[in-house]
Amino acid sequence: DAGITQSPRYKITETGRQVTLMCHQTWSHSYMFWYRQDLGHGLRLIYYSAAADITDKGEVPDGYVVSRSKTENFPLTLESATRSQTSVYFCASMRDDYGYTFGSGTRLTVV
Amino acid sequence: GQQVMQIPQYQHVQEGEDFTTYCNSSTTLSNIQWYKQRPGGHPVFLIQLVKSGEVKKQKRLTFQFGEAKKNSSLHITATQTTDVGTYFCAGLNYGNNRLAFGKGNQVVVIP
Numbered sequence: 679d680a681g682i683t684q685s686p687r688y689k690i691t692e693t694g695r696q697v698t699l700m701c702h703q704t705w706s707h708s709y710m711f712w713y714r715q716d717l718g719h720g721l722r723l724i725y726y727s728a729a730a731d732i733t734d735k736g737e738v739p740d741g742y743v744v745s746r747s748k749t750e751n752f753p754l755t756l757e758s759a760t761r762s763q764t765s766v767y768f769c770a771s772m773r774d775d776y777g778y779t780f781g782s783g784t785r786l787t788v789v
Numbered sequence: 790g791q792q793v794m795q796i797p798q799y800q801h802v803q804e805g806e807d808f809t810t811y812c813n814s815s816t817t818l819s820n821i822q823w824y825k826q827r828p829g830g831h832p833v834f835l836i837q838l839v840k841s842g843e844v845k846k847q848k849r850l851t852f853q854f855g856e857a858k859k860n861s862s863l864h865i866t867a868t869q870t871t872d873v874g875t876y877f878c879a880g881l882n883y884g885n886n887r888l889a890f891g892k893g894n895q896v897v898v899i900p
Binding site: 711713718719 | 822824830831832833834835836837877879886887888890891892893
């Protein structure tokens with residue numbers, strides 16, 4: 679677990695502001711993922727990436743943007759935050775053919 | 790799209806008793822994975838099952854993959870207070886690396 683780091687751990691932002699959540703992994707895993715977790719909805723996939731410069735939409739991509747210029751970093755940007763984006767965000771990476779390793783999460787509150 | 794359903798969503802279990810949580814997929818899976826999330830924590834990978842009918846044990850935990858590779862179960866014996874948390878199953882379809890997570894089974898242990 680120590681190899682995947684999310685920052686910040688907590689963030690409060692105002693409606694309409696742009697905010698970026700950071701995710702860094704030290705293993706050079708090809709696959710990386712962003713999930714949001716809300717009560718009653720479980721884990722929902724926002725975006726994922728199969729490799730540097732390859733990203734694709736998940737289940738709930740609207741209002742989010744990702745980039746992956748380097749294998750180890752996978753930032754998630756909320757272009758114009760809304761209250762419905764208040765959630766806990768988890769980044770994860772995957773070694774080939776094995777389970778996901780999740781970061782500790784970012785708890786985001788949009789006021 | 791692929792759906793993974795977990796039942797029950799909530800369980801209250803007396804310390805020392807056994808319990809089982811179930812996972813069902815609408816499609817045949819390449820593999821199924823189980824994760825545990827402690828309150829306030831992040832999901833942690835427990836195990837991956839790949840073969841039809843596979844059974845794996847981790848101490849008091851027994852994981853099973855159905856013959857048709859569409860369902861799975863997690864059975865915990867002699868429940869301890871450390872077993873509290875939410876257990877997620879996640880299914881992987883053939884041909885992609887995106888897990889479909891169930892909504893989880895939240896387990897409360899009664900001392």
